[in-house]
Amino acid sequence: MKRPVHIVGASAIGPQPVFDTDRLTEVAGYDRHPIKAILPDLKRYIDPVRGRRMEKVARIGIGTALNALDRAGKREPEAVIVGTGLGCMESTERFFVPLLHNHEEVPNPTAFIQSTHNNVAGQIALSTGCTGYNFTYLHRGLSFTSALLDGFMHVGAEGRRNVLVGGAESITPDYYTVQKRTGLWKEPDVPSLSVLSSATTGALCGEGAAFFVLDDRPGDGPDVRLADLDITYRGPADGLPARVSTFLERNGLAAGDVDLLMLGYNGDAVQDRAYHPVLALFPTATMAAFKHLSGEYCTANAFGTWLSWSALVSGTLPKEAVLREHASPFRRALFVDHFQLKDFSLVCDARCLARIEPLPRELLPDASIGGDQTEGGCPL
Numbered sequence: 001m002k003r004p005v006h007i008v009g010a011s012a013i014g015p016q017p018v019f020d021t022d023r024l025t026e027v028a029g030y031d032r033h034p035i036k037a038i039l040p041d042l043k044r045y046i047d048p049v050r051g052r053r054m055e056k057v058a059r060i061g062i063g064t065a066l067n068a069l070d071r072a073g074k075r076e077p078e079a080v081i082v083g084t085g086l087g088c089m090e091s092t093e094r095f096f097v098p099l100l101h102n103h104e105e106v107p108n109p110t111a112f113i114q115s116t117h118n119n120v121a122g123q124i125a126l127s128t129g130c131t132g133y134n135f136t137y138l139h140r141g142l143s144f145t146s147a148l149l150d151g152f153m154h155v156g157a158e159g160r161r162n163v164l165v166g167g168a169e170s171i172t173p174d175y176y177t178v179q180k181r182t183g184l185w186k187e188p189d190v191p192s193l194s195v196l197s198s199a200t201t202g203a204l205c206g207e208g209a210a211f212f213v214l215d216d217r218p219g220d221g222p223d224v225r226l227a228d229l230d231i232t233y234r235g236p237a238d239g240l241p242a243r244v245s246t247f248l249e250r251n252g253l254a255a256g257d258v259d260l261l262m263l264g265y266n267g268d269a270v271q272d273r274a275y276h277p278v279l280a281l282f283p284t285a286t287m288a289a290f291k292h293l294s295g296e297y298c299t300a301n302a303f304g305t306w307l308s309w310s311a312l313v314s315g316t317l318p319k320e321a322v323l324r325e326h327a328s329p330f331r332r333a334l335f336v337d338h339f340q341l342k343d344f345s346l347v348c349d350a351r352c353l354a355r356i357e358p359l360p361r362e363l364l365p366d367a368s369i370g371g372d373q374t375e376g377g378c379p380l
Contacts, residue, residue: 005155005226007212007349008219009072011064012306013037014208014294015192020067022221023314024307024321027293030192033185034171034205035295045127054123055090060209061120061168062127069128069164072213073220077164079133080124081151083143085298087117087136089172120168133160141339143167144302145231145347148212152226155214166211167299176205184296184340186267193320195267195292203266206295210302212309222313223352227251227332232344237274240344244278244336247346253332258285260330262308264301264337265323266291271341278336285334287324288317301337301345308333312351 012018015035016028028038042051042063051059061082069075099107116122118136125134133154137146144167151165179185186195186202195204214226230247248254261282263275279287288311294303311317311330335347 003156003159003216005152006215006218007224007226007309008215008217009068009070009074009213010211010306010309011067011071012208012210012303013040013060013064014210014303015206016293018306019064020071023310023316024293024318027193027318027320030204032189033192033295034176034207035192037170037208055088055170056207057084057086057088057090057168057170057209058120058123060170061166061211062123064168064209065124065164065166065211066127068166068211068213072162072215074162074213076128077130077132077162077213078160079151079154079163080121080128080130081133081135081137081147081154081163081165082118082121082124083137083139083145083147083167083299083302084117084120084169085138085140085143086169086175087138088119089175090170124164128164130164139233139343140298141301141343142231142233142345144299144305145229145345148226148305148347149229149231151212151214152229155216159216161215163214164211165214166209167302168209169207169297169299171205171207171297179205190267192292192295196265196272196289196323198267199269201268201270203268203271203291203296206291206297206300208294208297208300208303210306212305218352224309224312225350225352227348227350229348230346234342235344237338237341240274240336240338241277241281243344244281244334244346247348251348253348255282256284258282258332258334259328260308260311260333261285261287262304262311262333262335263287263289264291264304265289266296271338274338274341275336282334284326284328286317286322286326286328286330288321289323290321293321298339301335301339304337305335305347308335308347308349312349
């Protein structure tokens, strides 16, 4: 990369009380699922009258996006990039169900307009006055990390400032029921804080949103740098350890350089086996998980990325998230996740101990994605 990529602001909404904070201090447990997102008061970001007409994914997406900008001290992003696996499913159902019941007569145009997948990104752009790049990725389990990769390249390769990147998802009763028949969700219900020890298949259904502000200059708070990321579609699950090793080598890292390993364990006894060989690669790292806190959904990796960022910023994790603890401080985090053994994502973040001022544009060398080296106290 030509320029460093810093996470200067972040925000999340989910089944845990994480909105407008940089750490998760009190973990909520659930006995049943789907696990619904905790809706905070968003009146400072969304007009209440307008908000009543919005579906949930739009409210939580806009709320977290604007809060991330606030926490970064920014007002207008140069780009808005969103990942969502289901899009505005609530509006889609609100359009099609009456259409079927009314024999394809008297369709609801408002629901149709609001059902487009880029509705969240469009409303964020309208709320912030952003007239620049606006894109929505619809790649199921790779939706958020595709958006993050796009933002990473916009800042690191093209020099854009204040790029807003996030993922958002809400679950409807119909979607939950249909997917339950496929075996995606765990049945019968298992308490969320003990689901990782389950011996059955299926995961807990969840929902939420998380947004990040990327810049080539560090913000005013703790400096966390997005070092590199990698996504793979339909790669064989038994090849995950090799991909992780290649990813580390690309960045000049050894397994001992990773202090925090964040894994996407979701309680599905079959799917979770893919992480066991990865865990063995990092005997000295603290190991944590997040999907028993957020539930499983297409962009759950956005919440996991937020939790990794939170650990680097605050230096702590809730005990309910930690599966294996080592006493070393968190300076570098490796996030490893898969969705349904098909969509694989790797994200490496690093806490910088010294401020890094980017070179002037005319002095920047050409560079490819990844392959960073240590700069001024920032482990990459």
